[in-house]
Every structure is written in structure tokens, then in C-alpha cells.
Amino acid sequence: MSDVVGRSRVADLSLRAEGEWAIEWARGRSPVLDGFVRERLGDGSLAGKRVAVVVHLEAKTAFLATVLAEAGAEVVVAGSNPASTRDEVAAALVGRGIEVHSSRRSTMEVWESDLAAVAATSPEYIIDDGAELTVRMARDHPAAYAQVKGVSEETTTGVARLRSLAEAGRLPMPAIAANDAACKHMFDNRYGTGQSTIQAVLQLTNLRLPGKRLAIIGYGWVGRGIATYAHAMGARVIAVETDPIRALEAHTDGHDVADISTALSDADFVITATGGVRAVGSRHLGALKPSVVLANAGHHDQEIDVAALVAAAEVVAEPRPGVTRFLLGDKPVFVLSEGALVNIAGGLGHPVEIMDLTFSVQALGLHTLVTYDLPPGVHEFPPDLDRAIAAAKLATRGITLDALEESQTDTLSGLLDADTVRSWSQP
Amino acid sequence: MSATGRGAIDFARQFMPALAAAAETVKTSGSLRGRRVGIALTLEPKTACLVEAVASTGADVFVAGSSHSTKPEVAAALADAGIAVFAEAGASPQRVEQLRDAFMDQRIEYLSDDGAGMVRRIHSDRRDVLPDLRGVAEETTSGVRPLRVMAGEGALEVPCVAVNDARTKLLFDNIYGTGQSVVMATLDATNAQMAGAAVVVAGYGKVGRGIAAMARALGGRVTVTEVDPIEALAALHDGHRVAPVAEAVADAGFVFTASGIGHTLTVEHLALMPDGAVIAVGGAGPPEFDPGPSPAWGEQVRPDVRALTTSAGSTVFVVADGFCANTSAGEGNPIEVMDLSLALQLRALDYLASTALEPGVHLLPDSIDREVAASQLAAAGIIIDTPTADQVRAARQW
Numbered sequence: 164m165s166d167v168v169g170r171s172r173v174a175d176l177s178l179r180a181e182g183e184w185a186i187e188w189a190r191g192r193s194p195v196l197d198g199f200v201r202e203r204l205g206d207g208s209l210a211g212k213r214v215a216v217v218v219h220l221e222a223k224t225a226f227l228a229t230v231l232a233e234a235g236a237e238v239v240v241a242g243s244n245p246a247s248t249r250d251e252v253a254a255a256l257v258g259r260g261i262e263v264h265s266s267r268r269s270t271m272e273v274w275e276s277d278l279a280a281v282a283a284t285s286p287e288y289i290i291d292d293g294a295e296l297t298v299r300m301a302r303d304h305p306a307a308y309a310q311v312k313g314v315s316e317e318t319t320t321g322v323a324r325l326r327s328l329a330e331a332g333r334l335p336m337p338a339i340a341a342n343d344a345a346c347k348h349m350f351d352n353r354y355g356t357g358q359s360t361i362q363a364v365l366q367l368t369n370l371r372l373p374g375k376r377l378a379i380i381g382y383g384w385v386g387r388g389i390a391t392y393a394h395a396m397g398a399r400v401i402a403v404e405t406d407p408i409r410a411l412e413a414h415t416d417g418h419d420v421a422d423i424s425t426a427l428s429d430a431d432f433v434i435t436a437t438g439g440v441r442a443v444g445s446r447h448l449g450a451l452k453p454s455v456v457l458a459n460a461g462h463h464d465q466e467i468d469v470a471a472l473v474a475a476a477e478v479v480a481e482p483r484p485g486v487t488r489f490l491l492g493d494k495p496v497f498v499l500s501e502g503a504l505v506n507i508a509g510g511l512g513h514p515v516e517i518m519d520l521t522f523s524v525q526a527l528g529l530h531t532l533v534t535y536d537l538p539p540g541v542h543e544f545p546p547d548l549d550r551a552i553a554a555a556k557l558a559t560r561g562i563t564l565d566a567l568e569e570s571q572t573d574t575l576s577g578l579l580d581a582d583t584v585r586s587w588s589q590p
Numbered sequence: 591m592s593a594t595g596r597g598a599i600d601f602a603r604q605f606m607p608a609l610a611a612a613a614e615t616v617k618t619s620g621s622l623r624g625r626r627v628g629i630a631l632t633l634e635p636k637t638a639c640l641v642e643a644v645a646s647t648g649a650d651v652f653v654a655g656s657s658h659s660t661k662p663e664v665a666a667a668l669a670d671a672g673i674a675v676f677a678e679a680g681a682s683p684q685r686v687e688q689l690r691d692a693f694m695d696q697r698i699e700y701l702s703d704d705g706a707g708m709v710r711r712i713h714s715d716r717r718d719v720l721p722d723l724r725g726v727a728e729e730t731t732s733g734v735r736p737l738r739v740m741a742g743e744g745a746l747e748v749p750c751v752a753v754n755d756a757r758t759k760l761l762f763d764n765i766y767g768t769g770q771s772v773v774m775a776t777l778d779a780t781n782a783q784m785a786g787a788a789v790v791v792a793g794y795g796k797v798g799r800g801i802a803a804m805a806r807a808l809g810g811r812v813t814v815t816e817v818d819p820i821e822a823l824a825a826l827h828d829g830h831r832v833a834p835v836a837e838a839v840a841d842a843g844f845v846f847t848a849s850g851i852g853h854t855l856t857v858e859h860l861a862l863m864p865d866g867a868v869i870a871v872g873g874a875g876p877p878e879f880d881p882g883p884s885p886a887w888g889e890q891v892r893p894d895v896r897a898l899t900t901s902a903g904s905t906v907f908v909v910a911d912g913f914c915a916n917t918s919a920g921e922g923n924p925i926e927v928m929d930l931s932l933a934l935q936l937r938a939l940d941y942l943a944s945t946a947l948e949p950g951v952h953l954l955p956d957s958i959d960r961e962v963a964a965s966q967l968a969a970a971g972i973i974i975d976t977p978t979a980d981q982v983r984a985a986r987q988w
């Protein structure tokens with residue numbers, strides 16, 4: 164214990180009790196991770212394995228780290244973003260005997276040194292978010308990187324980065340695209356980010372959504388979720404896309420679709436969800452409506468080019484916690500959570516029930532990496548495990564499923580058999 | 591602390607164009623100049639904007655507020671601006687009494703009340719200040735109801751304007767404002783997911799409609815409970831399941847009360863709820879949720895959530911100890927919605943001060959209601975049609 168305290172870097176260990184409440188609350192609403200997944204991890208395969216967990220460090224993540232540690236892994240934890248760590252949760256994890264390197268709203272330099280400290284523990288496996296640790300180890304810690312046996316990646320952005328690493332010949336270990344599991348992106352990216360982003364935007368501003376114009380920049384899974392909920396709550400959504408298929412989908416979903424200048428000139432709320440950078444940059448500032456609220460729901464802190472706003476603004480102030488006011492000429496523009504992921508930096512992150520699914524995928528992704536000898540490269544999450552997680556979640560809600568009967572299947576052999584075909588047309 | 595409150599007040603004001611327009615109208619009328627106006631609403635940034643708007647019309651303003659919903663930084667900012675504030679967050683029951691008496695000692699002439707709390711107290715315990723009171727503007731459904739009961743019994747001695755009953759209030763504040771803010775405050779307090787959850791909404795008035803709509807928008811499966819067959823039929827037509835409370839709560843993930851009536855959700859209902867159910871009040875606060883005389887409160891599991899053991903042994907979680915979730919575990923209704931309600935409040939005070947009204951409950955004139963709605967549309971750059979001469983003629987034919 165004192166060892167762990169000595170090795171860790173957290174803001175304030177005295178916050179531990181509050182963090183414990185938060186982690187226990189997360190456990191209480193994570194029945195899949197706490198039941199089905201725990202059982203699978205109970206085979207002892209994680210015993211003594213050094214596992215780095217570099218995900219937004221809040222209560223749900225801490226419960227994942229706890230489950231892995233209780234399955235025998237030697238877990239070390241850091242946050243995947245300098246703005247999103249919950250100090251009370253970090254303190255509680257250290258109290259639980261888990262090494263942590265993270266504090267809330269740390270500088271980029273401190274955050275980089277935290278990730279370097281995690282790399283220095285020479286993890287065998289990485290549960291990553293945005294591939295933040297993996298990319299840094301590939302670049303700065305080649306010796307330790309060569310020893311990594313597997314990576315399980317949480318986000319769309321991170322999976323893209325891992326694929327780029329593989330193409331560059333710099334991914335010498337297997338990586339599982341946890342993000343691409345159905346139980347992850349269909350729920351976490353869409354419903355989880357959707358609900359929690361809208362919650363955070365409204366909570367930070369105390370503004371009304373019904374009747375407002377909301378521009379969503381990027382219509383991937385995250386953009387879809389935000390647009391769906393915003394529309395359902397009474398906002399008029401306008402979507403901006405560069406991909407014609409996604410734009411057509413947004414149009415068919417009943418949203419307006421427009422180029423970014425048109426969208427910005429009409430929007431009361433602008434939410435970025437591209438997964439790229441500078442989706443709203445210096446060339447767009449003129450189009451913004453007075454008193455517009457800008458928030459980011461994508462992985463990057465730079466989707467909204469806050470530096471460009473700082474450069475262009477005459478006055479910068481913080482009228483409410485988490486709300487920055489930029490005065491561009493006489494036009495006020497509000498940015499939430501300094502452009503960081505608004506649902507995590509400005510709220511409590513995804514709903515617990517969603518992260519139960521996501522972290523079940525991550526934990527079983529890790530288990531797959533440990534128990535199977537996968538070749539280097541990016542692998543899909545095993546589909547049978549994906550379905551097993553969904554079934555376990557449904558079971559916790561008391562929902563049962565039908566099984567398909569033989570007679571209900573449409574098979575080619577049936578089509579080729581004249582007797583079978585005749586039998587369909589008989590009463 | 592005052593600076594934090596000032597930042598929040600000034601932020602809110604930017605999104606309150608209807609209140610600004612109302613202040614201009616009342617300044618021109620001059621009816622409140624030199625008058626003693628009391629504001630007894632939940633004390634937070636938006637109502638602080640009303641306080642300052644009233645002050646800008648030349649009135650002397652006195653501010654009250656409850657111990658559990660007063661935002662201390664807002665109270666401090668108002669005090670720093672020279673406003674007389676009789677509200678302290680977290681005050682003891684004794685101190686609450688003292689503050690309320692000191693507020694009433696100011697011999698208020700025109701009062702903005704919430705839940706008719708202050709006006710009822712003046713009629714019962716502080717009849718000494720009743721002769722000074724010349725008019726009351728009441729904000730809520732749960733306040734208008736007792737005022738009408740008082741009027742029916744001949745016990746109401748001052749003219750009261752039912753601001754709550756204005757269309758620009760009832761159709762927006764109660765539906766969209768409370769709907770959004772109660773659901774959001776509950777999700778913020780619990781970090782729980784709405785999609786897929788079984789949601790019970792007890793009461794399908796305006797507030798219940800708003801909560802049910804927002805819960806469904808976020809993927810909740812809503813069951814409405816009602817005592818009124820017409821409201822129940824409306825809930826059914828809106829696509830919600832309708833069932834008795836005792837049946838509805840049996841598989842509930844969330845239970846919202848929105849009846850405005852005491853004892854809507856009782857200790858007997860609690861015993862029927864599954865483990866982990868979340869209870870939040872959107873209506874009138876205690877005793878709308880009535881956990882009985884000796885509830886088995888457990889730990890404060892999150893800042894705004896307390897565990898409660900039911901008589902059946904299950905554990906449920908109560909947001910804000912059964913006080914209104916949106917004001918106690920959140921910042922109350924959204925700013926733009928309160929822009930309308932508070933503009934109406936200001937116009938109602940002006941109406942009371944410039945019109946001779948009999949004691950009783952009065953509606954705000956429709957022309958004022960329309961003006962307030964029009965002022966917010968105008969600020970949003972939205973233009974509407976005016977009836978043509980042909981349409982006006984057609985509407986008058988029989």
C-alpha cells in the first residue's frame with residue numbers, strides 16, 4: 164500500500180472516501196462487468212500480468228481497474244486526457260492498492276510525464292483510449308514498446324491510429340479494436356455520448372434545448388446519437404458532413420444538412436463530433452451567431468480551434484464554471500470545457516449502464532489477448548463474445564430471447580429442394 | 591463567491607430578452623417606482639435577473655429564499671449590488687423563521703410568490719403586515735391551487751394574479767422547462783442511463799407531460815399514472831402506457847412524481863419497487879413523495895442521492911431528499927424558459943400596481959401574455975403572420 168502511494172501521482176489522497184462512493188455506485192449499476200465478466204476473468208489468466216489502463220479516469224474506469232486487479236493483474240492507471248480525471252476517484256484507486264498517475268486539469272507537460280511514468284512500468288498489455296499510450300510508447304519508449312504483448316482500444320480515433328501504426332509497420336503486437344465491437348460503438352458512441360453530451364451542455368449552461376437550432380459537425384456514431392436525442396427533445400438539428408453517404412443518412416433521418424458556414428450562421432448550439440481536428444477553426448468564426456455555444460464531443464481537444472478563438476478575441480472571461488466567453492468584436496461566443504470532450508470534462512461522462520458494456524468489451528478484449536496467441540495487427544473483437552455480452556446485459560434486465568427454430572430459417576438447400584418450396588405454398 | 595454569482599447572473603441575462611423588454615415597458619409605465627416589492631422565488635441566477643429588472647424600474651426590492659434552494663453565490667452577488675436579501679443557504683429551521691419574519695417586516699406592497707408560501711403565511715401568522723400587501727403574483731400551479739381554495743372560502747384578502755395560468759408560462763415553463771430540467775437533473779445526479787429504462791410519471795398535467803416527453807425522447811419506456819380520466823386518456827393518445835401507481839412502479843427504473851398533490855407516492859408504493867429504482871420529484875416537493883413518518887434513510891450515496899430501504903427490504907434511491915429535483919439537484923428551469931415566466935412576473939406586478947383589482951385570483955390579461963411571447967420571438971428573429979382582413983371577417987361570421 165505505502166509502495167503504491169509512493170509510486171503514484173494523484174492530487175489529494177484525502178479525497179478517497181468520496182471516490183469510494185462514486186466507484187461503488189458505478190459497481191452497483193454495472194452488473195455485466197461485476198458478474199459475467201468477473202466469472203470469465205476468474206480463470207487466473209490475468210494473474211501477475213502487468214496491465215496499463217489509460218482511459219478517462221473516473222468512477223466507471225476505476226471499477227474496471229478494480230475488476231482487473233481483483234482478477235490478479237498488476238494494474239497501473241493514467242487518464243487519457245489532461246482535463247478529465249476525477250481526483251477523488253484517483254485517490255480511491257490508490258487506496259485500493261492500484262498505482263495511478265493522474266490529476267484533474269493537469270498541464271499537457273504533466274499529463275505527458277504521467278503517460279511516460281506508465282510506460283516506464285513496462286506494461287505487457289494496454290487498455291487504451293485514443294491509442295494515447297500506445298502511440299507514445301511507439302515513439303518514445305521503443306524498448307518497452309517491443310515488450311508489449313497486446314492492446315485493446317476504446318475509441319474510433321484510437322482504432323484509426325492503430326491501423327495507421329500497422330500500415331507503417333510499427334505495430335509489432337496484436338491489437339483488438341474494442342471500439343468496433345457492436346456492444347461498444349452501437350451503444351457507447353451513440354447512446355452514451357448522445358445522452359451525456361446533451362446533459363453536459365445543458366448542465367454547464369442552464370440553457371433550453373427545445374426550439375433551439377443545434378448544428379452537429381460530423382455524423383458518425385457520436386453525431387448520430389447527439390442528433391437523435393437533440394431532435395427528440397425538441398431541437399431543430401442541422402448536420403454537417405464531408406461524406407455523402409453519412410450526409411444522406413442525416414437527411415433521411417429527418418435532419419437538415421448544410422455546409423458548415425450555413426449551419427454555423429443559424430446555430431444556437433454547435434457540437435463537433437468529427438474525430439478530427441479544427442472542425443471549427445479561424446475561417447468559421449465570422450459565420451458564428453452571437454451568443455452561440457460551442458462544445459466538443461469528439462476525441463480531440465482541438466476539434467474546436469480554441470487557440471484561434473483566443474487569438475481573435477478581445478476579451479476572454481469565465482462567466483460560469485466550464486463556460487469561456489470570447490468577445491469577437493461585439494459578438495460573444497461561448498466555449499464549453501475549453502474544447503475538451505464536454506461530456507467527460509464538463510460532466511460525469513457516459514451513463515454507468517453504457518460503460519458496463521464498453522468495459523465488459525475491454526476486459527474481455529484483454530482476456531482474449533492474454534489467452535490466445537494472436538498475430539500482430541488490428542483484430543476485431545470476437546463476435547461470439549460480443550453477443551454473449553449483449554445477452555448477459557439483457558439477462559440482468561430480465562429480458563429473454565427467442566431462439567430461431569429450424570423451420571424458420573431460409574436456407575439455400577431449402578430453395579434448391581422442390582419439395583420444400585412446395586410445402587411453403589400449401590395451407 | 592460574489593464574483594461567481596455575478597458571472598452567472600450576467601450570463602443568464604444575455605439569454606433573457608423578454609425580461610429586458612418587460613423591464614422597459616414597466617419603466618415607461620412607472621407603476622413600480624418607489625413601491626416596496628418582495629420577491630419570494632427560488633433564489634438563483636435567473637430570479638436574480640428579475641430582482642435586478644424590478645430594481646431597474648425604480649422599486650425597492652426585498653428578496654426571500656428557501657434554505658435548500660438558495661444559491662449562496664447569487665445571494666452574495668445581489669447583496670453586493672445593494673439589494674436587501676433575506677435568504678441563506680443551509681439555514682437552520684429557526685434561522686429560516688427569523689429570515690422570513692424579517693422579510694415580512696419590510697411591509698411588502700407587491701409580492702412575487704412561489705407556491706403561495708409567503709402569502710399564506712401572511713394571511714395566517716402575520717396579519718399585521720396584511721394591510722400593506724396590495725397584490726401578489728403567483729408563479730406555480732401548486733400555489734394557485736391553495737389561493738383559489740382561499741378565495742372560495744372568502745379567506746383571500748388581496749388581489750392575486752395567477753401568473754402560472756398565463757399561456758406563456760404554463761405551456762413553456764411547466765412543460766419544456768420542468769420537463770427538461772427535472773429529467774436532466776436526475777440523470778446528472780445519478781449518472782444513469784435513460785435509454786431502455788422503465789419510467790413512471792405520476793401525474794399527467796403540464797409538468798408530467800414534459801417529463802414524460804423528455805424521458806421518452808431519451809429512450810425511456812414511459813408509464814403514466816393518473817386520477818383524472820381525461821388526462822389519462824391524453825397520456826394514452828401520446829403513446830404512453832397508463833396504469834395504476836401500484837402496478838406501474840413494480841419494474842420502474844425511474845419514478846417521477848408530477849402531481850402537485852401530497853401523498854402521491856407513499857410508503858406502500860415504495861415497498862413494491864425494485865432494487866435500484868431512482869425517485870425524483872418534479873411537482874410540489876414534500877409531501878408529494880411521502881416516505882412515511884419514519885423512513886429508513888440510508889447513506890448519501892452521491893452528492894444529491896440518498897438510499898432508502900423500503901419496508902419490503904429493497905433499496906431505492908431518492909434525488910434531493912424528495913424536494914424538487916430540478917431546483918434542489920440542479921439549477922432549476924432553463925434560462926430562456928424562465929425568461930418568459932419572469933417577464934410575466936414583472937408584467938403581473940406592473941398590472942397589479944396599475945389596475946384596481948378586487949381580492950381574489952385573477953388571470954393576467956391575454957394582451958400581456960401575447961406581448962411577452964412576441965418579445966421572445968422577436969429576439970430570436972422569428973416573424974409570424976398577422977391575420978388578414980378576410981381572415982378577421984371570416985372569424986366573425988356565423
